[in-house]
Amino acid sequence: MRVLLTGSSGWLGRYLAPLLAQNGHDVTGFDVVPGAHTQIVGTVADRALVERAMGEHGIEAVIHGGALHKPDIVRHPRQAFVDVNVTGTLNLIEAAVAAGNDRFLFTSTTSLMVRADVRAGAGERGAWWTDEDFAPLEPRNIYGITKLAAEQLVRLAHREHGINVVILRTGRFFPEDDDTHTAPIGENLKANEMLHRRLTVEDAAAAHLAALEAASTIGCDGFILSAPPPFTRDDAGELARDARAVIARYHPDAAELYAAKGWILPKVIDRVYDPSRAERRFGWRAKSDFGSVLAALRHGTPMPFAHDPDYVSPILAQERHACTS
Template identity: 25%
Template sequence: MSNCILVVGGAGYIGSHMAKMLVQSGYDVLVLDNLSTGFRDAVRYGRLIDGDLADRSLLDKMFAENGIDAVLHFAALSQVGESVQKPALYYRNNVANTLNLLDAMLAHGVQRFIFSSTAAIFGEPETARIAETHPQRPINPYGRSKRMVENILKDYDQAYGLRYVSLRYFNAAGADPEGELGERHDPESHLIPLVLQAASGRRAQIAVYGNDYPTPDGTCIRDYIHVWDLCSAHLLALEHLMTDGHSDVFNLGNGAGFSVQQVIDTARRVTGKDIPSVVQGRRAGDPAVLVADSARAREELGWEPRFEDLGIIVEHAWEWEDIYIKTSYQ
């Protein structure tokens, strides 16, 4: 095998970090991205193909011309609020385009697939920690689109022998520990970079969407996982499939929930800045608590997260914010 790995969505936040880790691990990396939400200059590792998953002719050409051994998928739209407002966009991109990719893979004999899934497939949690066996009752189109793809993968495995690992993670956060890559979205929607933009002066304040949830301080609780730890789990999943491992699903998180207010307080401590915040109404489709039980990933994949402390996650993100400001606003 050529050890050529296709990273779909590799110009985005997690995908760009994944491409770096793969290259550093000795893989030949091909990145496919339509640059609708990603950035061309984020593809510092691997070869970029500017294209869309909806373009079947492009997919066929790409698979025919490259000895691709496995595909890692990071190309989904992922904003909960937007999915409620524009469900057609999410089903078309997250489901139909993924189906197009899977069919192209099978047509060219590529049968290893790692899927970037989400805790949103579970909906409102019924237990303190969410294991893989937790009931799946997604409460927004984003979560439903991811669950649909997981169901498709099960059927494709049984019918066509497509082997996959679905990694359901919670809130990706932080930045490349070496400071080379970081989190960029336009517009930004994730809490930690929004808080740090308020700290750096790029944003006047941080909005807190609801302080009346059934949590200790009234704000939503989420399980924040460092992007580099996420990538290490994907690498282990890839190695599992490359050695003829069976299809599986794993939840990824650090198992410790932090509230929105705790994130803001941690950012104030790390940055030494006063970060103004303002409480607004709840967002549609936001559950109160999402915390992962990642025991299976640790036991079966041998996954060992390095950056579980919220302070370290925020520190790495703050270092990237500083780099971004210096390079973008000189």
């Protein structure tokens, strides 16, 4: 299948593009900055460029992974988010429909589910158990707002034109340090997040491949992508009071392994992402989970997730270079 992949120079793109190629797909990378897997350099907000890319490369399916993200809020005006995340998505989905494509994948984010009360912490019944039916959706920033708007645009295209649409709301998989949390930091925070809101970039890429190949049987649906949590909904109340006790029931040696590393387990967990619909509908389940973290601690092997505090996204690197030139 001839696939147009936006965001091909980014963190997900550098794993997804080769995975698609290894599985027999002909990938055309499209990104605002150059990269090893990028053939078209430009913005998806440029409708003429999008249409030209679709025609010249005979595109049969689109995976739209490119976007302005939450860290970009401090560097870009809101209009830029509308131009890239909303108008860019409209350009791509309409070009896909015009080209007769039968499938369109949209990489979204669990961030749009974090409304003000979720951000404030656990609810009255305990940790927020967030699956695809979680509502109402009231994104807290321009990033979430524009991603939700883009989701609605592709759903509209499905209703009006019948194109198969798969929306993938990914949990965290970035390699750099968190831009808001200061404790715990680094690998310890990422390890904790594997309990309830993180997945590896390799698993994120594998989910996109599986969704692409199953899109014709899905029709139109949205999915949360995250490592499978060891918890159940029945644990929600206790997770908000004493997460360590819950973790100990499922992983009795977690506290000892963490202590040997000098790490700390979370005292409370205020929300859990449930990725089970993806497994039910198209057979994807993350290969790495919190058990993988503990196995790495137990055997002294590398963590299953990437951690690079010095990682800089290609677009930020380009902006910094422009400022110093």
